[in-house]
Amino acid sequence: MEYTLKELMTIMAAREIQDDDIVFCGTGISMVAAMAAKHINAPNSIIFFETGAIDSRLEEVPMAVADPRVMFGAASNSGLLESFATMQNQITGGRVIGILGAAQVDKYGNLNSTCIGDYFQPQIRFSGSGGACDVASFVPRCLIFMQHEKRKFPIMLDYLTSPGYLDGPGARENAGLMSGGPTAVITNLGVMYFDHDTKEMYLAYYYPGVSPQTILDNMEFGVDISRAKEAESPTEHELKILRETVDPHKLIL
């Protein structure tokens, strides 16, 4: 069955979500991935938003985390303070997996969503952290969506908005952050994990038709490709749910 790259990325992310996870969701593809996981492999997972909606019914795809569509049928509608506390809280926070995007990611999974160039005189200014820095600071597992381009995988970030493993093993703990950190970087070419010991990114999956070398060619820094396997294509079942149940009007995909 044919599928688009965006569909593949969504399914790769959905597969990382486990049953009973509490999924912190942004907008766009991350929301679709979380919704797909709930309908496919993690029926008991719970989607929540930084705006304070927990376990929203999501009859329609929200276009923003403050979209009225996240308010309908939720278990609780509160506010930002309650939502971030759910992640900083060590009891509930330990169950949360975050899904983030960024303009740049470095080999330790640190993210930049603030600017390109000097902070005070940027060539390009982005939206800024929003809740990304908070999520990355608090939760034990994070998925990161990226477009695979050289400038987006730089050796040095222009601005460190959201903490990954900072500068390597033990750095989160030294800085005072909660342990944990990014789990996977999901791009249009493959999926990267982080080495348990070095905390450096390595290639885990390359997509059908993409060579590991192509992936290396699209990054400033190098990554270990010795553990890489070809990703399994989305199944018919996965695609059917994605297209018919999750985003039937193709608002995101």
Added chain:
Amino acid sequence: MEYTLKELMTIMAAREIQDDDIVFCGTGISMVAAMAAKHINAPNSIIFFETGAIDSRLEEVPMAVADPRVMFGAASNSGLLESFATMQNQITGGRVIGILGAAQVDKYGNLNSTCIGDYFQPQIRFSGSGGACDVASFVPRCLIFMQHEKRKFPIMLDYLTSPGYLDGPGARENAGLMSGGPTAVITNLGVMYFDHDTKEMYLAYYYPGVSPQTILDNMEFGVDISRAKEAESPTEHELKILRETVDPHKLIL
């Protein structure tokens, strides 16, 4: 018109409440005093409770600050966090007058509502601070209800639960407390104010039929009586409202 001492005390306290005050209320006589003020001299005053009820309708006298009677018809029902923040908040807090009671008060208006004797092996244990310490720490004006007995006006408190002027001028500020402090101590014999400069208690009013000397005889420490005047008896109007509107079933008075 005849009146009881309790009625007089209530009216003396009510007269201290100004229109537009936000009145922090405990149970018992303080609640009746606040209700009386609202019906007599401060129609725009607002009564609120540490439990989180603001401007309750109070069709019946509540017997506790968590009595369901404080929840009915309020502007807002929240919780302790919001209620105390109203007082610590410098914008709203500046409008609040607190009404407290205690087992002991010293000449600087510091209160003990914790114990008599050693803290760890008390002869008598009382309820403890509740919200009294918080109110006394935050708000610019406080009324204190006391029974006038020697042991209740000691030179040295057995335990300092709620801060008055601590050990004198500037002490609140040095300790880091918000400025302000107790305004009046209202007893069964008279009313004491605090000197602007020395922060020491002085006799402002003695009740009809009570001599200043009787008051001094009922305190361990001495107070200035040179400014004392006889208190005005409750008016017919004041008593009528107290008896017919505020506490018709004599639950408190």
Added chain:
Amino acid sequence: MSINRDKVMTLKDAIKTYVTDGCHISIGGFTVSRNPMAAVFEIMRQRKRNLHCYAHSNGTGIDELVGGGCISKLEIAYGGNGKAAPTCIRFKSAIQNREILFEDYSNYQMSLRFHAGAMGVPFIATRSGLGTDILKKWGFSEQMRSKDPKLPDKKIEIIDNPFNGWAGASKVVLVPAINPDITIIHVQKADKYGTCRIEGLNFADVDQVKASRNVIVTCEEIVDTDTLREKPEYNQIPFIHVSAVVHVQYGAYPSACYNYYDYDPKYLSQTSKFAKDDRLYEEYLKKFVYGVKDHQELLNLIEKEQLKNISADKRTGYATGLDRR
């Protein structure tokens, strides 16, 4: 275990599972309202011992737990019931007789400590209590604290405002977070997953729940999930914080449950009369707590007429005209 599961169980099982000897516990409600009394009596019946209890002003519930000998350590702001009944007699006698270790805080300090626990931070700052004995006198010694990993090393810490007088404060008190092993609250409505809707004041229940490792919710009604979710903004507690849901009508009795029933002035004043005398209190426990197998049996000992008297009026949420002398 899934947090997205049907959590309904019996009170007996919930207490057996989540309240263990020596655990750190907090209960919801305030003086005469929404104390989780059915759960409190069940804890007493199951003869739980050495509980470490965190309380702001949970009147009736705490006094019974102290009276039943369940508590050995108590951090508390207020042991009293307001004017509704002579205040917390067993609590006071336990301190006077040195039967429990205790430490005093203010209501706001305790609320902030639960709030810090719910937020996942080690402390919150306040300006309450500076210059008082509440900050100076520690009920638990430094030695005891350093030995017990479940206690912070210090009761409080005073620091200079690092933002140089910002917000008008030269100094602040930092109060340490509380994260109880178990919190028990009683609410009006919950669904089987644990989402709660509290009517009237919520006191500190929401933060107590969110700060806690496990949570038992007892409720007047288990309602349909879809019904609760028609107005999610009125559900203060989402199910992700809850371990067990127990249906107990009159679960707050003899304290009040807004919109359902008032406090029972008769029961409360009778209990406080008993509480003043060790022998009478023992008899009271035998009859009303140990002598019954569950909360329904306790209710059976109350005159039907009195239960009718305290039932809430629809308009006001309390029993209008109730004889409260």
Added chain:
Amino acid sequence: MSINRDKVMTLKDAIKTYVTDGCHISIGGFTVSRNPMAAVFEIMRQRKRNLHCYAHSNGTGIDELVGGGCISKLEIAYGGNGKAAPTCIRFKSAIQNREILFEDYSNYQMSLRFHAGAMGVPFIATRSGLGTDILKKWGFSEQMRSKDPKLPDKKIEIIDNPFNGWAGASKVVLVPAINPDITIIHVQKADKYGTCRIEGLNFADVDQVKASRNVIVTCEEIVDTDTLREKPEYNQIPFIHVSAVVHVQYGAYPSACYNYYDYDPKYLSQTSKFAKDDRLYEEYLKKFVYGVKDHQELLNLIEKEQLKNISADKRTGYATGLDRR
């Protein structure tokens, strides 16, 4: 002035009275929901200048204020609108062209700063942002801070946990309180004294209001005080915090107001197209903001059919099936 008074006034007067050049301001809502847009447009029409603005993720409202040249200093967590519209274009170009001073925070840090302001404490601790440039790079210099009494001396402060690892934290970041001169929010229902009932998510509106010296509430409906007081637990804001109440239907348009209307994807995407070009944006302002005398006149420029399209469905609170491409 009495806080217990009828506070209803016109939007023009409210903005004239409470929004002054150079004042510190925050607005309610989040990206595409409940931005107080009628008030924002009125601020632009009154050509207010040099505002110091505090924002978490107030998308549409902030971008228009920046575009209208009203803001000179901005403390912000997120300049964007989600996928609903290309994100905050005037905000970005203002930074790229160095037209405003700005300082970045995270959404939680900003929420905590409002929370601290509402609580009356100088700071709150969090573990968010340790090791990041958000803590390292200050938009406002120490020199500028020390000169301005309305700014804290430091952006943030990192301290060791004085409770020795309590709650698992070795260090924490302290973020300083915000107390704006004026906060403006748009809500569904308020009474004439300012008591508010927010439906759906409240975002950070409640703390923004309580932290603020003055507060303007715009609302879809002014409702009877007695009606609101039938369920006081659903009124998140009591009147004691509010300075002015303004009745403006569609007061959040083109952002959404839950249970009343959805965001308008047409207006938002059209505006962002204009926003990309200085000349086009000037024309947009001329027509939709400066060219109308009030919010009703702006609404008159919108097709009636589109206003109908975005009206909220009763069951869901939003416009089901709305064309949002």
